[in-house]
Amino acid sequence: MKSFDIDSLLTDPSIHIIVCTGAGGVGKTTTAAAIGVRAAELGRNVCVLTIDPARRLAQAMGLTELDNTPRPVLGVSGGTLSAMMLDMKRTFDEVVESHADPERAQQILSNPFYQALSSSFAGTQEYMAMEKLGQLHSNSGEWDLIIVDTPPSRNALDFLDAPARLGSFLDGRFIRILTAPARGAGNAIGRIAALGFGIFTNVLSKILGAQVLSDIGTFVAAIDTTFGGFRERADATYELLKQPGTRFLVVAAPERDALREASFFVERLQKDNMPLAGLVLNRVQDVDHTDLTEEQIAAAAQTLRATGSDNALAVALLELHAERMQIKARHKHLIQRFEGAHPGVPIISVPAMAEDIHDLDGLRSVGTALAQHTNW
Amino acid sequence: MPRHAPGHAPGNAPEQWPNVTLHVVTGKGGTGKTTVAAALAIALATDGHRVLLMEVEGRQGIAQLFDVPPLPYEERRVAVAPGNGEVWALAVDTEDALLDYLELFYRMRRAGSALSKMGAIDFATTIAPGLRDVLLTGKAVEVVKRKEKNAKNAYDYVVMDAPPTGRITRFLNVNSEVSGLAKVGPIKNHADSVMNVIASDQTAIHLVTLLEEMPVQETIDGIGDLRANKLPVGGIFVNLMRPPRLDETQRGAALEHNLNSDQIAASLALVGIDTPRLVAVLEREAEDHSRRVELEQRELARLSDLNLPMVTLPLIASGIDLSALYELARVMRDAGVTS
Numbered sequence: 001m002k003s004f005d006i007d008s009l010l011t012d013p014s015i016h017i018i019v020c021t022g023a024g025g026v027g028k029t030t031t032a033a034a035i036g037v038r039a040a041e042l043g044r045n046v047c048v049l050t051i052d053p054a055r056r057l058a059q060a061m062g063l064t065e066l067d068n069t070p071r072p073v074l075g076v077s078g079g080t081l082s083a084m085m086l087d088m089k090r091t092f093d094e095v096v097e098s099h100a101d102p103e104r105a106q107q108i109l110s111n112p113f114y115q116a117l118s119s120s121f122a123g124t125q126e127y128m129a130m131e132k133l134g135q136l137h138s139n140s141g142e143w144d145l146i147i148v149d150t151p152p153s154r155n156a157l158d159f160l161d162a163p164a165r166l167g168s169f170l171d172g173r174f175i176r177i178l179t180a181p182a183r184g185a186g187n188a189i190g191r192i193a194a195l196g197f198g199i200f201t202n203v204l205s206k207i208l209g210a211q212v213l214s215d216i217g218t219f220v221a222a223i224d225t226t227f228g229g230f231r232e233r234a235d236a237t238y239e240l241l242k243q244p245g246t247r248f249l250v251v252a253a254p255e256r257d258a259l260r261e262a263s264f265f266v267e268r269l270q271k272d273n274m275p276l277a278g279l280v281l282n283r284v285q286d287v288d289h290t291d292l293t294e295e296q297i298a299a300a301a302q303t304l305r306a307t308g309s310d311n312a313l314a315v316a317l318l319e320l321h322a323e324r325m326q327i328k329a330r331h332k333h334l335i336q337r338f339e340g341a342h343p344g345v346p347i348i349s350v351p352a353m354a355e356d357i358h359d360l361d362g363l364r365s366v367g368t369a370l371a372q373h374t375n376w
Numbered sequence: 377m378p379r380h381a382p383g384h385a386p387g388n389a390p391e392q393w394p395n396v397t398l399h400v401v402t403g404k405g406g407t408g409k410t411t412v413a414a415a416l417a418i419a420l421a422t423d424g425h426r427v428l429l430m431e432v433e434g435r436q437g438i439a440q441l442f443d444v445p446p447l448p449y450e451e452r453r454v455a456v457a458p459g460n461g462e463v464w465a466l467a468v469d470t471e472d473a474l475l476d477y478l479e480l481f482y483r484m485r486r487a488g489s490a491l492s493k494m495g496a497i498d499f500a501t502t503i504a505p506g507l508r509d510v511l512l513t514g515k516a517v518e519v520v521k522r523k524e525k526n527a528k529n530a531y532d533y534v535v536m537d538a539p540p541t542g543r544i545t546r547f548l549n550v551n552s553e554v555s556g557l558a559k560v561g562p563i564k565n566h567a568d569s570v571m572n573v574i575a576s577d578q579t580a581i582h583l584v585t586l587l588e589e590m591p592v593q594e595t596i597d598g599i600g601d602l603r604a605n606k607l608p609v610g611g612i613f614v615n616l617m618r619p620p621r622l623d624e625t626q627r628g629a630a631l632e633h634n635l636n637s638d639q640i641a642a643s644l645a646l647v648g649i650d651t652p653r654l655v656a657v658l659e660r661e662a663e664d665h666s667r668r669v670e671l672e673q674r675e676l677a678r679l680s681d682l683n684l685p686m687v688t689l690p691l692i693a694s695g696i697d698l699s700a701l702y703e704l705a706r707v708m709r710d711a712g713v714t715s
Contacts, residue, residue, distance in 0.1 A: 024540060025406020025591075052542070055593060116506065116553075202487075212558045253406065256695075257437065288657040292649070300647040307646060313635070314643030316621045317658040320665055326693040354667040356589040 001339065004278045004346035006370045010039040013144070015247055017137065017240070018277070021150040021159055022251035023261035027282040029053050030357055030366060031251050032149035033061055033083070037073075037360060038367035039145055040081035047136055047143040048083040051129060051151045058085065060359050070136070070143075075360050082143065091128040092118040104222060113219040125151040126162035130237040137240060157268055160241075163234040247277040254284050254331035254349075259338050266342050278346035280370065281335065285327040286351040294325040393610055393685075396580040398520050398573065399535045401613075402544040402598070403584030404591045408615045410437040411696050412584045412689070413537040414463075415704035416613075420715045421461030422705065425532040428519055429454070430466040432512045433539060438465045443698060455698075457705070464531070466519075471497050473511040480518070481562070506553030510567045513550055517573045533715065541583060541598040548574050548581070549605050580610025585679070587614060587672035592679060599682060611685035614676070618691050620669045627666035635659050687711045 009015060020032040029050055036048035047070050053063070061073050061083045068090045070082035096114075097105050108114050118124060129151055136146050150159040240246065248269055252262040262279060269276045292300075301318035304311045335347065350369045357363060393399075399416060403409035410431070417429040428451060431438050436446045442454040447467040455463040471492050479485035491497055501508040522530040539547045546553065554567040573579060581602055585595040595612065602609050622630060629635050641655050679686060689707055692700045 023405060025404055057590075210561075212561065212563075255406070256440070257410075258406065288653075288660065290651055290654045290657055292651060292654065300644070300649055303647045304643060311643040311646065313622075313626060314640050314658075316626070317640065317662055318644075320621045320661055321658055323693050324661060330693070330695050354664050355671055 001335070001349075002344075002346045003348060006035065006038070006348060006367075007042065009247060009277055010035060010044065010145075011042050014245055016144060016245040017133070017146050017148065017243075017247070019148045019150065019159075019241065019246065019248045020251055020280075021248060021265060023258045026251050026253040026258050028251045029057055029149045030363070031249070031280055031282065031370075032147050033057060034357075034363045034366035034370065035249075036061075036081055036083065036147045037076060037363045038371070039079070039147070040073075040076045041078040041364075041367075044079045044145045045143050046079060046081050046145045046147060048081070048147045048149070049086060049129070049132060049136065050083065050149045051086050051125065053085060053149075057357060060357060060363055068132075073360075086125070086129055086132055088125045088128045089118050091132055092124065095131060108219070108222045111215065111219040111222065113216055114223075124162075126159050127234065129159070130163045130234065134237045134240060157264060160238070160268065160272075164238065242272070242274055244275070247275050249277050249280055251280045251282065253282050254334050256334065259334055263338065263341060266345055276345065278348060279338070281347060281349040283352040284335075284349040285324060285331050287321070287324045287328045294322055294329065297322045297325065393580045395577050396610070397529070397531075397533055398516060398579040399533060399610065400538045400544075400548065400579060400581045401535060401584060402538045402541050402581065403613075403615075404541050404594045407584045407586050407591050408696075409540070409584040410435075410441060410537050411701070411704070412582075412613045412615055413535050414438065414441050415689075415701050415708060416582070416713065417463045417533075417535040418455060418457045418461075418701055418705035419708040419713050420533045420535065421455075421457035421463050422709060422715065423457075423459035424461055425457070425715050426462050426464065426530075427457075427533045427535060428464045428466060428531045429535045429537070430468055430516060430519070431537040432468050432516075433537075434467065434469065436467060437537065438467065441696070441698075441701065455701075468512055468515050470501055470508045470511055473515045474501075476518070477511060477514060477566070481566070506550060507563065509547050510550040510554055510563065510570060513548060513574060514566060514570045517570045520573060520578070538581075541594050544581065544598060545601040545605050545607065548602075548607055550574070552605075575606060575608065577608060579608050581607060582610040582613055584613045584615050586616050587675040589671075589675065592675045596678065596682065599684070609684060611687060612679055612682070614679065614686060614688040616691040617672070617688045618665075618668065620665075622662060622666060622669070626662070627669060630659070630662035630666040631670075633659070633663070635662060685712075687713065 009018070018035065020028050020035075022028050029052075032048055032050060033053075036046050040046045048061070049070075050058070050063075053061075058064070061081075062075075063071060063073075063083055063085060068084065068087035070084040073081040073083050093109060096108050099105075100108060129148065133146065133148055136143065241248075248265075250262045250265050250269075252258040266276060266279070268274075297318055301315050301322060304318065305315045335349070339345075339347070348370055350366065353366075353369075357366065399413075399420070401409050401413040401416060403412070413431075414429060417427045421427040429438060438454065439446050442465070444452075444454055447454075447465055449467065449469045449472040451464050451466045453462055454465040457463060474497055475485050475488045475492065478488040488497070501511075516534055516536050519531060520529075520534050524530050538544055550567045551571040554563055558564045583595045583598055585591045599609055620627070626635070637655055637659065640658065641650075644650070644654065687708055688711075689704050692703065694700070
């Protein structure tokens with residue numbers, strides 16, 4: 001199995017952004033936090049941007065509140081470590097406030113559609129994660145390495161696609177149609193648009209009601225006249241992800257679904273020429289090698305079982321061992337399938353841990369496991 | 377040796393959903409909610425029932441589990457259950473659900489299609505995410521209410537593979553989502569009628585978890601959220617449970633490195649194994665396993681405190697395939713999930 005060295009990645013001074021991505025529930029946030037701690041202790045000034053950390057994990061890094069500002073993590077030596085949790089709504093509010101005069105900003109902030117859009121999960125979280133990443137990055141000098149944990153999307157590609165989707169939505173055709181009267185559109189394009197708009201508003205008012213439609217119109221006009229260029233903004237951050245100082249770590253667990261997501265993501269990164277550092281596989285079953293095969297162990301357990309209760313302990317231990325070998329074999333098979341499809345992608349596998357992570361020491365041990373990684 | 381048989385935890389029999397026709401299955405990512413939803417569909421279909429298993433996130437997880445081609449927006453039979461039962465499946469797509477809605481209530485499918493081509497539907501569901509949710513849950517409610525010509529229900533049960541725990545309350549609570557945007561009007565009325573089913577005893581929301589700290593915490597928080605919003609919590613499905621292979625005394629010894637190595641070696645010698653390394657490996661694994669079991673028991677106790685019906689499902693070491701789904705369905709039936 002082709003592997004890679006996490007420490008070389010973390011200590012490479014030309015790398016400034018590491019994006020951890022993958023399906024939900026594979027240990028993405030833990031991986032991001034663990035490499036954050038490790039990079040800091042290898043001497044870098046690190047900021048970890050997490051999206052929705054579990055409470056204990058946040059506590060492990062000393063984060064007690066979601067306040068949208070990087071906070072120093074105490075107890076790390078070598079370099080420095082800061083961590084923050086993304087407050088999606090506040091980040092969006094800040095974007096609005098920084099682009100509009102106070103009166104107009106207030107108008108937007110109090111519109112029910114703005115409130116729905118800024119607190120929903122339909123791409124806003126991804127857009128704001130990108131936005132925050134852009135902010136942290138332009139604040140350079142303070143951190144030389146930013147580690148981003150991506151939102152728990154239903155699909156890992158959302159992180160790449162949602163910002164552009166939200167951007168093109170806000171800059172898009174229907175926004176233009178809805179705001180056309182405000183621009184005094186009297187040209188041919190305007191008239192064609194108005195025709196489409198007729199059907200559009202007719203159906204929308206059937207579904208939503210006329211009041212809702214007028215709320216949408218107000219919101220859209222306010223957003224549009226205040227700051228067009230959402231798409232350019234999203235594009236700019238997207239470009240940031242293509243820069244040579246950025247690396248992606250795709251995180252997965254040895255399960256069919258998680259590896260399929262990882263495959264999609266790897267293919268997408270390759271297609272868009274985005275720099276992939278490799279795949280981190282969490283919770284891989286590791287079994288110490290003995291000279292016996294799974295079949296031999298299982299057969300021995302079965303024979304011994306027939307001899308009566310005196311040997312019950314050995315039977316139980318053999319069955320446990322056989323089960324682990326079976327799981328390991330399944331994991332190996334899944335990993336080999338992934339490798340077959342993506343031969344160039346280096347993989348680090350991290351063994352399953354017996355307990356959850358509660359503190360910095362726990363994160364350090366994950367970091368150590370990443371650096372040592374298992375060889376098959 | 378006493379073994380904790382997979383099945384229901386004592387005193388927590390799940391036969392408490394007699395009126396339920398809509399089973400909503402949620403869970404943290406990676407806990408196997410799609411697998412549990414599929415096995416639940418088979419369990420409920422057993423003995424001549426017709427069950428629709430639906431997914432709402434466009435992941436085509438059902439097709440992969442049942443090893444069939446990607447599902448179109450169309451109800452298809454994907455499996456049979458013991459005793460002439462049938463499992464049908466549907467992958468709900470927002471646009472198609474909206475077209476259905478327009479047709480059903482306004483006979484406007486054609487205008488809807490034209491708008492869909494223009495990207496208008498994408499627009500509408502982006503600007504009002506609550507709209508998408510009400511369309512998806514609305515589709516489930518439509519299926520639940522659907523009658524055949526003989527006035528019999530089209531499906532005996534509907535099982536929904538729903539969004540994950542972190543989003544479930546928001547997803548199901550369409551009423552409050554929509555009423556933030558529309559105080560009156562047709563969509564508000566639709567949301568109200570959907571809510572009448574979702575918040576009733578016809579619906580049960582089940583949570584899938586693993587016996588690990590984070591998923592258990594998320595389950596507890598999720599249940600608190602659902603209850604605070606008066607949404608009907610069904611039961612907890614504890615997935616991927618590893619049966620303890622050692623009893624409490626043995627686990628204690630394993631944790632204290634106090635297992636009787638000579639006795640183990642003597643037992644192994646009886647079956648012709650004299651690999652010295654093996655005893656050390658087995659003891660290390662016993663320690664690891666014991667620590668894991670302790671953690672699982674601790675988390676199980678936290679879940680038991682919730683006083684909800686609980687079904688435990690075993691880890692299937694060979695992985696999840698069609699036969700594993702039937703096995704999990706059998707475990708559910710044995711645990712009291714009956715139809």
